[in-house]
Amino acid sequence: MTLIKKYERLIHDYQPATPASSIFGHQPSGYLYGFLKLQWNMKILSRLALLSGMALATTTHAQQVRYNAISSGTPWTDDQGNAVSAHGACILKEGTTFYLFGERHTDTCNRFAGFNCYSSSDLYNWKFESIALPVQPSGKMGPDHVGERVKVMKCPKTAEFVMFMHADTLGYTNQFVGYATASTVTGPYTFKGPLLFNGKPIRKWDMGTFQDEDGKGYVLLHGGDIYQLAEDYSSITAMVHKNMTHGFESPAIFRKDSLYYFLGSDLTGWERNDNTYFTATALAGPWTKRGFFAPAGSLTFNSQTTFVLPVTGSKQTTYMYMGDRWSFPRQATAATYVWQPLVVKGVELSLPVWRESWQLNTKTGVVADLVWKGTTIPVTDKKRVQEYGSWKQVKVEGATLLRSDVKEDSLVFRFSGKRVALYGLSDSTGGYAAIIIRNAAGAAVCNATVDMYCKYPVKALTFISPLLPAANYTLTVKVKGEHWYWMDKKKNRFGAKGTYITVEKIKIIE
Numbered sequence: 001m002t003l004i005k006k007y008e009r010l011i012h013d014y015q016p017a018t019p020a021s022s023i024f025g026h027q028p029s030g031y032l033y034g035f036l037k038l039q040w041n042m043k044i045l046s047r048l049a050l051l052s053g054m055a056l057a058t059t060t061h062a063q064q065v066r067y068n069a070i071s072s073g074t075p076w077t078d079d080q081g082n083a084v085s086a087h088g089a090c091i092l093k094e095g096t097t098f099y100l101f102g103e104r105h106t107d108t109c110n111r112f113a114g115f116n117c118y119s120s121s122d123l124y125n126w127k128f129e130s131i132a133l134p135v136q137p138s139g140k141m142g143p144d145h146v147g148e149r150v151k152v153m154k155c156p157k158t159a160e161f162v163m164f165m166h167a168d169t170l171g172y173t174n175q176f177v178g179y180a181t182a183s184t185v186t187g188p189y190t191f192k193g194p195l196l197f198n199g200k201p202i203r204k205w206d207m208g209t210f211q212d213e214d215g216k217g218y219v220l221l222h223g224g225d226i227y228q229l230a231e232d233y234s235s236i237t238a239m240v241h242k243n244m245t246h247g248f249e250s251p252a253i254f255r256k257d258s259l260y261y262f263l264g265s266d267l268t269g270w271e272r273n274d275n276t277y278f279t280a281t282a283l284a285g286p287w288t289k290r291g292f293f294a295p296a297g298s299l300t301f302n303s304q305t306t307f308v309l310p311v312t313g314s315k316q317t318t319y320m321y322m323g324d325r326w327s328f329p330r331q332a333t334a335a336t337y338v339w340q341p342l343v344v345k346g347v348e349l350s351l352p353v354w355r356e357s358w359q360l361n362t363k364t365g366v367v368a369d370l371v372w373k374g375t376t377i378p379v380t381d382k383k384r385v386q387e388y389g390s391w392k393q394v395k396v397e398g399a400t401l402l403r404s405d406v407k408e409d410s411l412v413f414r415f416s417g418k419r420v421a422l423y424g425l426s427d428s429t430g431g432y433a434a435i436i437i438r439n440a441a442g443a444a445v446c447n448a449t450v451d452m453y454c455k456y457p458v459k460a461l462t463f464i465s466p467l468l469p470a471a472n473y474t475l476t477v478k479v480k481g482e483h484w485y486w487m488d489k490k491k492n493r494f495g496a497k498g499t500y501i502t503v504e505k506i507k508i509i510e
Contacts, residue, residue, distance in 0.1 A: 065125060065467060066079070066124075066125050066466035066467050067124040067125055067466060067467070068124060068359070068370070068467075069124060069357040069358060069359050069370040070123065070124060070339050070357065070358055070359070070360065071356065071357040071461060071464050072301070072336070072337060072338040072339055072340060072354075072355070072356075073301075073302065073325055073336050073337075073338055073460065073461070073462070074336060074450075074461060074462060074463055074464050075333070075334070075336060075435075075448040075449065075450065075463065076126070076336070076337065077446070077448075077466055078118060078126045078127065078128045079125070079126065079127040079128060080128055081446070081466075082128070083332060083333045083448070084100075084118065084126050084337075085102070085103070085104050085105050085116055085331075085332050086100050086101065086102025086103065086104075086116050086118060087102050087103045087105065087306070087324045087326070087331065087335055087337075088102060088103045088148050088149040088150060088250075088306055088324065089101060089102035089103075089150070089306050089307060089322060089324075089337075090102075090150065090151045090152060090208075090209070090306070090307045090322075091123075091307065091309045091322070092152050092153065092154065092161075092185065094154070094185050096121060096362075097119050097120070097121055098119065098120045098121070098123055098362075099117060099118070099119050099129070099152070099185050099186070100116075100117070100118040100119070100120065100126060101115055101116070101117055101132060101150050101151070101152050101163070102115065102116055102150060103115060103116075103147065103148055103149075103150060103331075104116045104131060104332075105331035105332040105335070106331070106332050107329060107330045107331065107332045107333055107334075108329060109170075109329060110146060110170070110328070110329075110331070111143070111144060111145070111146070111170060112135055112141060112142075112143075112145045112146055112147035113135060114131040114132075114133060114134045114135055114147075115131070115132050115133040115147065115150040115163070115165070115189075116128070116130075116131055116132065117129040117130050117131075117132040117185075117186050117187060119186070121362070122362060123311075123320075123339075123360055123362060129186040130186045130187050130188065131187075132152075132163070132182070132186060132187035132188065132189050133147075133150075133163060133165075133180050133187065133188070133189040133191060134188075136191055139191075140167050140176075140178060140191075140193065140194075141165075141167055141178065141191050144169075144170055145167065145168065145169060145170065146166070146167070146168040146169065146170060146172065147165050147166070147167055147168075148165065148166040148168070148205075148206075149165060149166045149206060149207050149208065149250070149306075150163060150164070150165045151163070151164045151165070151207070151208055151209040151307075152164075152185075153209055153211050153217050153233065154185075155217070155231075155232060155233040156215035157215075157231045157232055157233075158232050158233070160181050160182065160183060160232075160233070161181065161182045161183070161184070161185050161187075161189070162179060162180070162181050162217075162233040162234070163179060163180040163181070163182070163189050164177060164178070164179050164195065164207065164209055164219060165177070165178050165179070165180075165207075166178075166205050166206060166207050167194075168205065171489075172205065172489075175203055175204060175205045176194045176195075176201035176202060176203050177194065177195045177201070177202045177204070177207050177219060177221075178191065178192070178193060178194055178195060179191075179192050179193075179194075179195045179233075179234065180192055181234075192234070195219065195234075195235065195236060196235050196236065197227060197235070197236035197239070198236075202219070202221065202227065202236070204221040204222055204223070204225065205222060205249075206221070206222040206249040206250050206251065207219060207220060207221050207222070207251065208220040208250070208251040208252050208253070208306075208307070210226075210252075210253040210254070210255075212255065212283075213255065216228060216229070217229040217233050218240065218253070218283065219236070220251035220252070220253060220262075221251065222247065222248055222249045222250075222251060222264070223243045223244070223245065223246070223247065223248050224241060224242075224243055224244035224245055224248055224251070224262065224264075224278070224287065225239065225241065225242055225243055226239070226240040226241040226253075226283055226284075227239055227240065228240050240283050240284050241283060241284055241285050241287070244278065244285070244287050245278075245289070246267075247264075247265075247266055247267040248264040248265070248266075248276075249264060249265050249266070249267060249304075250263075250264055250265045250275075250304050250305045250306055251263070251264045251305075252264070252305050252306065252307050252308050253283075253308075254308040254310060254319055256310075256317075256319065256344050258281055259279055259280075259281060259346075259347065260279065260280050260281070260282070260283060261277055261278075261279055261308075261344075261349055262277060262278040262279070262280070262287060263275060263276075263277045263293065263305045263308065263321075263349075264276065264277075264305060265300070265304045265305055269486050269488055269494065270326045270328045270486040270494075270495075271455075271486070271494060271495075272299035272300060272302045272303060272304060272325070272326075272455070273299055273300070273304075274292045274294065274296055274297070274298070274299055274300060275292065275293065275294065275300040275303075275304065275305050275323075276289065276290070276291060276292055276293070277289075277290050277291075277292075277293050277349050278290060279347045279349075288347070290347060290348070290349065293321075293342070293349045293350050293351055294350070294351040295351075295352070297456070298354075299455060299456075300323060300338075300351075301323070301338055301340065301351065301354055302325050302338065302454055302455075303323030303324060303325050303338035304323055304324050304325075304326065305321070305322075305323055306322050306323060306324050307322040308320065308321055308322065308342070309322060311360060311362055311365050312365055313361060313362065313363055313364040313365025313366065314363060314364050314365070315364040315365055315366055316364070316365040316366060317365050318341050318342075318360055318365050318366075318367055319341070319342040319344055320339055320340070320341055320342070320360065321338075321339065321340045321341070321342050321351060322337070322338075322339050323337070323338040323339070323340075324337065324338070325337065325338055325451075327451040327453075327484050328484060328485065328486045328495075329485075330432065330449055330451070330482075330484075333448070333449040334432060334449040334450065334451040334484070335451070336451070340354075340355055340358075341355070341358065341360065341367045354460075355369055356369075356460070356461050357369070357370045357371075357372060357461070357464075358370055372421060372464075372507060372509050373509065373510045374417075374507050374508045374509040374510045375507065375508045376505050376506070376507045377413070377505060377506045377507070377508070378399075378400065378504070378505050379401065379402045379411060379503045379504065379505060379506065380393065380400050380402065384413060384414075385411055385412070385413050385506070386411070386412040386413075387402065387411060388409060388410045388411070388412065389404055389406050389408065389409025389410060389479070390404060390406050390409060391403065391404045391409060391411070392404065394502065396425055396457070396459065396502075396504075397459065399459075399504055399505075401424070401425055401502050401503060401504045402502070402503050403425075403500055403501070403502040403503075404479050404500065404501055405429075405431065405479065405481070405498055405499045405500040405501070406479060406481075407479055407480065407481025407499070408478060408479065408481070409478070409479045409501075410476055410477060410478040410479070411476070411477045411503060412474060412475070412476050413474070413475045413476075413477075413506050414472070414473070414474050414475075415472075415473055415474075415475065415506075415508050416470075416471070416472050416473070416508075417468075417470065417473075417508045417509070417510075418467055418468050418469070418470050418509070419464065419465050419466070419467055419468060419508075419509040420437070420464075420465050420473070420475055420506060420507065420508055420509065421461060421463065421464040421465070421506070421507045421509055422435065422450075422461075422462055422463040422464075422475075422477065422503065422505075422506055422507075423459065423460065423461055423462065423503075423504045423505045423506075423507070424450075424452060424459070424460075424462045424501070424502050424503045424504050425452070425457060425458070425459050425502035425503075425504060426451075426452045426453060426454035426457070426458055426460065426462070426502075427452075427453075427454055427456070427457040427458075427500075427502070428453070428454070428455055428456075428457075428496065428497050428498075429496065429497050429498030429499075429500045430451070430452030430453040430454060430483070430496055430498070430499075430500055430501070430502070431451075431452060431453070431479070431480065431481070431482055431483035431484075431496060431498060431499030431500055431501060432449055432450065432451055432452070432480040432482045432483060432484075432499070433449070433450045433452060433462075433477055433478065433479065433480060433501045434447075434448075434449060434450075434476075434477075434478040434479075434480050435447065435448040435449070435450055435463050435475070435476070435477060435478075436475075436476045436478070437465060437468070437473050437474070437475050437476075438473065438474045438476070439471060439472070439473055440471060440472045440473075445468060445473070446465050446466065446468070448463060449480070450462050450463050451484055452500070452501055452502065453483060453484045453495070453496040459504060464509075475506065477501065477503060479499065479501045480499070481499050482499060483495065483496035483498065483499045484496045
């Protein structure tokens with residue numbers, strides 16, 4: 001990465017998540033504004049001074065392998081060590097490179113913060129490319145607005161990259177499908193405004209896209225609406241299908257042979273539910289409801305559909321389900337991704353089992369489970385794990401776990417190696433845990449926020465570190481005293497009922 005590129009990244013990293021006017025209630029002026037601007041510029045200049053001295057000697061993170069598997073429901077970091085922030089996502093393949101587009105979030109609110117673009121050759125390791133569509137100075141994608149469900153397709157006729165999104169006000173009262181275009185896949189994208197059908201915007205919220213084998217593009221809306229795009233993807237020419245069911249948010253379609261599969265979720269806000277699917281031999285229908293595609297009661301393994309990516313290799317095509325595990329308000333750091341290989345047999349579509357960590361060979365299309373090997377240490381091992389605070393022992397399925405909801409209570413574990421994993425219990429009283437890994441000099445080399453909320457109790461892998469240089473480290477797990485929640489339009493509050501962190505074991509991975 002060039003020094004100029006690093007400067008551009010610093011501009012993005014140090015920009016306030018919200019405009020100054022929204023923090024102070026007005027645009028600050030005089031000494032206050034000058035002070036804020038000076039502080040921001042000093043941060044950038046100090047970092048640039050460091051970067052300029054290291055530019056020739058440092059190997060970039062993008063050249064390092066950080067992950068060798070997909071581990072759903074755990075925090076992922078990009079090549080810069082930041083949380084991958086790309087929800088409501090899609091993946092577009094150009095050549096041998098996969099490009100991930102998704103919602104850029106903050107940990108404070110749902111205000112539009114831009115759409116991020118990442119690249120990868122293996123679907124495990126993601127390089128930050130750009131804020132493909134940043135917050136606009138004003139207008140429908142400007143401050144105090146919402147931008148969601150970003151989807152990008154390459155138009156066969158124009159060779160342009162066209163981005164579609166749900167645009168709205170913060171109160172979700174003026175929704176429409178918008179679009180933006182770019183000449184290169186990573187952008188920058190230029191926002192064009194509403195996508196029009198018969199001269200009018202399409203005023204629905206959750207949306208998706210689908211590109212058929214003949215290159216025709218379609219926009220999908222909640223409830224099951226399907227619209228066909230014009231040849232240049234800049235307008236709608238026809239409604240192909242209208243409203244097949246109530247609700248049915250987060251729509252996604254994929255095709256296998258001559259059969260179409262239409263996936264979507266129920267209406268439960270940020271909460272998860274058992275997602276359903278329909279099948280048809282034509283986009284115009286008739287569509288037949290087939291039921292849940294994940295085990296009933298699993299709430300689609302605690303996720304909501306966002307996209308299905310076909311990965312075609314020399315041996316087979318794997319259809320990868322992509323889902324979001326939302327975590328309001330900490331959508332930037334605690335919300336995670338559930339990516340799992342679908343089983344497709346005729347009209348039957350399923351995610352029959354949970355794959356904790358799995359590999360997908362992008363050249364062959366073959367899927368394989370990955371079992372992490374290494375040394376397992378129960379958190380009750382007082383010689384290896386130090387307790388600080390009021391942790392209590394609890395028995396769950398024959399195992400002894402440590403549990404606390406007292407803010408700042410922590411567990412500290414010292415280890416030698418390259419990678420460490422944490423297993424715990426998520427339940428309806430679960431809250432946020434802070435994870436910090438420090439090297440022997442005391443510098444933080446990895447930070448993450450783990451959400452341990454689930455409507456039903458489940459023991460699972462909750463955190464796995466990226467690959468680190470072989471060395472001595474200290475892992476700290478801390479109770480943040482906060483939890484996942486959301487409020488509906490009537491101000492009814494939903495979400496976790498506590499702030500408990502429940503930890504079972506730590507594994508030093510070979």
